[in-house]
Amino acid sequence: MARLGLSGFGQAEKRADDQAKLRPAKALRGRKRYQLMQIWSVCMGATALTGLIVPGLARAQTSSPAERLFTSVETVGYSLVIGIISAALVSAVWLIRQRARLESEGAEMRSALSEANQQISRYQALIADKNRRIVIWDGQNRPEFLGQLPVETGAPPSDSDFLAFGRWLKPSSAGELEKAIEKLRFDAHSFDLIVETQRGEVLEVQGRLSGGRAFAHFVALNNLRAELAELKIERNRLKTSIATFEALLDAIEQPVWQRDADGRLLWVNHAYSEAVEAGSPDQAVRESREVLTSLTREKIKASVTPESPFHDTVSTAVRGNRTFYDVVDVRGPSGSCGMAIDVSQKEALREELKRTLKSHAETLDHLATPVAIFDGNRRLQFFNQAFVQLWELDHAFLETRPDHAELLDRLRSAHKLPEQLSWKAWKESTLAVYRSLDTQTELWHLPNGQTLRVIASAHPQGGATWVFENLTEQVDLETRYNTLLRVQGETIDHLSEGVAVFGPDGRIQLSNPAFRALWGITEAEARHGTHIRAIETACAPSYDKPDGWKSFSKIITSFEDERPSSQGTLELYSGLVLDYAVTPLPNAQTMLTFVNITDSVRAERALKEKNEALRKADELKNDFVQHVSYELRSPLTNIIGFTDLLKTPTIGSLNERxxxxxxxxxxxxxxxxxxxxxxxxxxxxxxxxxxxDYSDIDLNDLLDDVSMQMTDRLQEGNVTLEIAASAKLGHIVADQQRLKQILVKILTNAVNFAPEGSAVEMKCWREDSDFVFTVHDNGCGMTPDMLATVFHRFSTNGKGGRRTGAGLGLSIVESFVNLHNGQVSIDSTPGRGTTVACRIPTAVMPQSVAAE
Structure with missing residues (x-):
């Protein structure tokens, strides 16, 4: 009821202001002004008419008869004027009565305004209760404030400070209230809130809309309502805290659970559900999936009490793997809750630490460097076998963990430590490492001739580690190294090659006399520490080209991690030709070497010139052969054609000669x-x-064709051809023309050397897909020297042959067989004839792909 009355109050106030004040007052003033203007107009009109009528009547009385006739006409007009004046007087009377009525209405309006003001006063008195305050927003205007809140709530009395909620409300309440008011004003969302002040007082805030205005009603609660509001706030705070803790427990990686008094699961987090391979925590609770074993749960149930929680490391299986958990379980009045922390990695690290320490001990024990470790009391904790062998101490004595000072005294008495002028001062200086944080390094020259580098490192927790590095061999090697350097220096100085070594800063480290002689520079110009730019300037008169010393300088002074090596040749102005090499050294230095190859280059140039002349001669020979061959073919064809033509009877008969x-x-x-x-x-x-030109060849047809072509040659030599071949040799993929040439030339060669009346034997067969044949004649045969050159071009052997050719037949046979990826060989013995064997493999028929 209070909220409804307050809402209606805003509307009543506005209506009272608008109707009782503005509208009646304005209407009254307007009507009065209108009435006065009408009365004034009537009076002015009557006065004017009177001024016209009176002079007219006077003139009518004093005028002549003729003039009276004219005035009688005017009399009518005067009568009309008198009528008008009468109407004006009547109107004036009506206006006076209307004025009286308006004054009566004004009195009524003033009475209504007085009543509205009294009603507003009553509303203000009702709102002025100190237990409530109202804030009214009307569009973008400043808010209006009604009423006050008690001082003990901490609400500021001033209007400007009241809306600064963060100053007198708690942060959570202030933020929630500001958001609610913003939604009320801009989104028309009503709200009911319970807020808490900085002093701990509870307020009820209601937000409503009415008549286009937004109202926020602040009410201070007392007694039971205040207690209920506080309980509501406390409940919300507890729910928020529980939700926060559940969210926190859900976010951690350790399984957490809550059980009732009977041990049944009530709540688990996501880590628990993942550990038991459940899809969600609800599923894990619903299906009572346990992460701990039954034995562990019984142990917890039997041992845990409210005063003594369970805390132990247990083993369980998670996702098929053995896992160690550090379990804490706490019992309360209505149940228990627990957490399991995965300590598998910790256990693994502990075992790994044990293994590492053991491994380190075994590693140190196998080191060739003596090591001894002393604790914070300077007693021996660890020593390796190399330490025992170095000092030749009794193992039983070392096992007693002697003090470091005692150990030094024992070694001194055995004459194993360096002799000192003040033994006490030296021992105190040596043992000072236990009071220092810095590592100490000393050289001990033992009486037996050994040199030790002693490194003592103090431990932050106390104690020290002593390492005894035997430098005897190192000193020996250093001595030999220095000797080797001197020998190498002498060797480099006597080399015929020029050598110069530059450091990473581009300065020369060493150079030999050959280097200076080749470049024509003095020893002072190439002294140690001279920059490569100065060397470049000194060598410029001998060779001044961009690809010379400038490129050397770029490589030597480069900051790249991988320095490239370089090689090349330089020709100096003096005519010398130098072969140079830029070689990066492991110690960031660079070596330049120059070799005088002038004589070799001159000889090479002479050989190249001769080779070029031979190449040109060969080209000339090939051009000549091809030109002559093509030029001879046309006339020969004509000669053969005309010769055949002369043999025909149509041309005429020829005599015998x-x-x-x-x-x-x-x-x-x-x-x-x-x-x-x-x-x-x-x-x-x-x-x-x-x-x-590959094609599919029928071998039997090919042999028939070859035998027909050889008929005239066989008859001329009185030789028979015996072909031993299967009737089904099959087909082979090869160049038919070239294969036919191979057979004809081999058979022609055999017929040429076969005796008259003899037979040339030809055997053909297939081996897998290869075509193999041999041709044998019973001629004079060939010597080993002749066999070595039988496939050479223009190699002829006229002995025993009927014809002497150009010596190209077998050379062509070898070329064509090689083009077919085949093999050809000749076996011949003087007096026993010659056998030519040939193998032709089948090829793959080329496939033509049609355009898509």
């Missing part, structure tokens, strides 16, 4: 054409432009 000459011309022309074709084939092979 003419026919004989024509036969000689035909034979010689055919031989010459064969030689030209062979030369062209060889030239094509040499040029690398010959391509085989």
């Amino acid at each position: 003419q026919a004989e000459y024509i036969d000689h011309i035909s034979t010689s022309s055919s031989v010459l054409l064969t030689i030209v074709n062979d030369i062209l084939d060889l030239a094509t092979v040499d040029a690398g432009i010959m391509r085989l």
